[in-house]
Amino acid sequence: MKLETKPKLEVNLAGIKMKNPVTVASGTFGLQHGQFFDLSVLGAIVPKGITLEPKEGNPTPRIIETASGMLNAIGLQNPGLEGFIDTLPAYEKLNTPIIVNISAGSAEDYAKLAEKLTKTGKIHGIEINVSCPNVKKGGFQFGSDPKETENIVKTVRKATNLPIITKLTPNVTDITEIAKAAESAGSDAISLINTLLGTSINTKTKKFNLANVTGGLSGPAVKPIALRMVWQCYNAVKIPILGMGGVANVTDVIEFMLAGATAVAVGTYNFVNPKVCEEIILGLSDYLIENKIDDINNLIGKVEKV
Amino acid sequence: MLTIENAKIVTNQELTRDYFVMTLNCPKISALARPGQFVNIHVLENTDPLLRRPISIYDIDKSKGTIKILYFIKGKGTNILKNKKEEEILSVTGPHGNGFVVHPDSKNILLVGGGFGTAPLAFLAKEIKEKNIFTAIGGRTKDLIFCEKDFKDSGAKVFISTEDGSYGEKGLVTENIIKILNQNKIDEIFTVGPSLMMKAIAEIAKKRNIPCHVSLEERMACGVGACYGCVCKTKKGYETVCTQGPVFDSGELEW
Numbered sequence: 001m002k003l004e005t006k007p008k009l010e011v012n013l014a015g016i017k018m019k020n021p022v023t024v025a026s027g028t029f030g031l032q033h034g035q036f037f038d039l040s041v042l043g044a045i046v047p048k049g050i051t052l053e054p055k056e057g058n059p060t061p062r063i064i065e066t067a068s069g070m071l072n073a074i075g076l077q078n079p080g081l082e083g084f085i086d087t088l089p090a091y092e093k094l095n096t097p098i099i100v101n102i103s104a105g106s107a108e109d110y111a112k113l114a115e116k117l118t119k120t121g122k123i124h125g126i127e128i129n130v131s132c133p134n135v136k137k138g139g140f141q142f143g144s145d146p147k148e149t150e151n152i153v154k155t156v157r158k159a160t161n162l163p164i165i166t167k168l169t170p171n172v173t174d175i176t177e178i179a180k181a182a183e184s185a186g187s188d189a190i191s192l193i194n195t196l197l198g199t200s201i202n203t204k205t206k207k208f209n210l211a212n213v214t215g216g217l218s219g220p221a222v223k224p225i226a227l228r229m230v231w232q233c234y235n236a237v238k239i240p241i242l243g244m245g246g247v248a249n250v251t252d253v254i255e256f257m258l259a260g261a262t263a264v265a266v267g268t269y270n271f272v273n274p275k276v277c278e279e280i281i282l283g284l285s286d287y288l289i290e291n292k293i294d295d296i297n298n299l300i301g302k303v304e305k306v
Numbered sequence: 307m308l309t310i311e312n313a314k315i316v317t318n319q320e321l322t323r324d325y326f327v328m329t330l331n332c333p334k335i336s337a338l339a340r341p342g343q344f345v346n347i348h349v350l351e352n353t354d355p356l357l358r359r360p361i362s363i364y365d366i367d368k369s370k371g372t373i374k375i376l377y378f379i380k381g382k383g384t385n386i387l388k389n390k391k392e393e394e395i396l397s398v399t400g401p402h403g404n405g406f407v408v409h410p411d412s413k414n415i416l417l418v419g420g421g422f423g424t425a426p427l428a429f430l431a432k433e434i435k436e437k438n439i440f441t442a443i444g445g446r447t448k449d450l451i452f453c454e455k456d457f458k459d460s461g462a463k464v465f466i467s468t469e470d471g472s473y474g475e476k477g478l479v480t481e482n483i484i485k486i487l488n489q490n491k492i493d494e495i496f497t498v499g500p501s502l503m504m505k506a507i508a509e510i511a512k513k514r515n516i517p518c519h520v521s522l523e524e525r526m527a528c529g530v531g532a533c534y535g536c537v538c539k540t541k542k543g544y545e546t547v548c549t550q551g552p553v554f555d556s557g558e559l560e561w
Contacts, residue, residue, distance in 0.1 A: 027532075027533060027534075028528070028532065028533060029532055030528075030530065030531065030532035032308075032528075032530040032531050032532050032549070033530065033532070035307060035308040035309070035530070036308065036309075036310055036399075048532065048533075048534075056543055056544060057534060057537070057544055060524070060537060060538065060539070060544075061524075061525060062534070062535050062536075062537065063525050063526075063527050063533075063535035063536070064525065065355060065356060065357050065525070067354050068353040068354045068356055069353075069356060070356060070357060070527060072527070072533070072535060074533065074534050074535060077534040077537070077544060219353070219356055220353040220356070221353075248353070268356070268527075270528065270532075271356075271357055271358070271527045271528045271529070271533065272348065272353075272356055272357060272358065273348070273397070274308075274310060274399060274528075274529075274530065275310060
């Protein structure tokens with residue numbers, strides 16, 4: 001009989017060595033969460049997305065709750081590249097890979113960000129955000145066009161030797177077309193899904209609930225869509241997938257991995273339970289032991305038809 | 307420093323129609339909480355409603371390890387909260403936010419509360435008993451005047467006004483404020499209530515050159531300063547209500 005050994009949780013996301021497949025979605029998590037649990041348990045950390053220059057963000061109100069989800073239209077408020085670099089030492093101390101999510105209005109600016117971040121020598125991967133639904137320039141207008149996506153990824157590819165993860169928007173007719181474009185342009189991985197474009201109306205005031213009119217839908221409500229898209233992309237490209245969209249517990253993580261994700265990010269649920277990532281990581285081992293799986297990698301893409 | 311606790315409900319009682327007081331056993335939060343801070347409560351182990359509800363801390367009892375909140379039935383979340391029974395458990399995070407900071411040199415403090423905005427101010431009054439406290443409370447009707455006894459117990463001089471004249475002076479809280487300011491030298495003002503009321507107080511304070519601190523309410527997601535969902539516009543740009551607030555100097559706000 002085989003000895004009881006600790007199951008293997010380590011995954012390799014396009015060269016980013018993660019001690020477990022659990023990370024966080026940009027914009028939903030920060031060093032502040034270290035007040036609730038030891039952040040070094042994370043498989044990787046993804047700070048809030050940055051732009052070259054500081055960005056003020058959208059007018060308020062920026063968020064509204066929806067059934068099992070929420071809409072946000074933050075508009076990428078961030079302290080800019082330099083402001084972010086000042087915070088890097090604090091991220092470094094966590095002893096877990098740092099994946100930085102970048103946004104820009106042109107391919108050149110994406111490349112500049114990638115180049116400068118690479119030069120810090122402190123980060124482990126770059127997530128190209130071509131899918132933000134809440135900014136006029138550089139959002140999913142890029143990510144919904146395969147040619148634009150290809151152009152940006154190619155330009156960033158020349159600027160860095162770090163693993164590139166292209167973050168895809170679900171607000172397209174066929175996400176696999178964009179996934180293929182990212183792959184052929186040299187992206188090392190893809191992450192999906194960003195939020196789904198939606199809106200909400202206050203029936204008392206007869207006004208939209210968001211100052212930006214539309215926002216990005218996230219939370220458990222979007223999970224089935226995200227899962228379907230991860231499965232579609234898994235069958236369309238060879239590069240690994242960082243899956244996300246409504247992840248709230250161990251079962252969700254397993255589902256995403258079965259659908260083809262190598263790693264999984266928790267987003268909105270960090271707001272609901274600020275310790276959820278730690279709880280999921282602990283729960284993953286239990287799941288693997290109970291199901292007699294010695295390596296979590298054996299789950300990737302292993303879903304079967306009924 | 308924030309903490310997360312599974313808090314047992316000690317009491318959950320209706321104060322007046324749609325207004326409730328809940329006592330929760332959460333010793334870690336109780337030990338850390340200061341006036342003006344808030345807790346973030348997960349009302350249901352379910353996904354609808356999804357987000358936590360930010361509610362001001364009304365009182366603490368460190369010896370018992372409890373906190374008190376005064377809440378109003380506003381929507382889905384608070385409707386669930388009102389039906390919670392004693393002994394039930396709620397996930398609570400806190401204490402969130404900066405809280406009120408009273409300048410050590412300030413002797414005469416004016417607290418202005420509109421509706422159940424008096425709750426965090428009652429906590430403040432209890433903590434600054436050694437100061438000379440004036441409190442102006444305003445509400446639409448008599449049953450919407452909250453925390454009068456708490457302020458009196460803290461030795462505050464209490465001035466009440468109701469819009470319909472059913473209790474105290476008839477009229478708006480601002481009319482009482484002007485009277486208080488005309489007769490006393492006030493060093494600092496702290497106000498919590500509807501934003502129109504707070505704006506009017508801030509305007510009066512500005513004219514008289516008195517520092518005025520307001521506590522803002524915003525829809526929140528993360529509650530820890532990570533998502534920038536709850537921001538308000540200040541002279542320095544958008545700042546998070548959850549961590550850089552909820553208390554702001556009124557002169558800093560662009561509202």
